[in-house]
Amino acid sequence: MNDRPGEGEDTGPQxxxxxxxxxxxxxxxxxWGGAGWLVDRALGYEAxxxxxxxxxxxxxxxxxxITQYVRS
Known part of the structure; x- marks a missing residue:
């Protein structure tokens, strides 16, 4: 058992x-794939x-x- 809090835990943002x-x-x-599928079904298109x-x-x-992880 590990009695120290935080030791061995990887709870950071990484x-x-x-x-x-x-x-x-x-x-x-x-x-968005589901939305496209629904539009296909509604308008009668195949794919x-x-x-x-x-x-x-x-x-x-x-x-x-990119906006959240590369730029920051």
Whole structure:
């Protein structure tokens, strides 16, 4: 047992940044890809807005990652 608080724990901002980056990427793809899929279904297209939504989600997620982690 470790009786010292904080020893051996990695709770700083660096430990959460990897999971945050992955969640931004997956969340952007899921949200905007889903929005594109819904637009495709509503307008009767086969696969026009789904790739546009996926690309938009990926670009948006990369933009968020750059603004939060690279510039700071």
């Amino acid at each position: 430990s959460a940044s990897g999971l945050t980056i992955i969640s931004y990427l997956l969340g952007g793809l899921a949200f 026009l807005f789904l790739p546009i939504g996926l690309l938009l989600g990926l670009v948006g997620a990369i933009y968020l990652i």
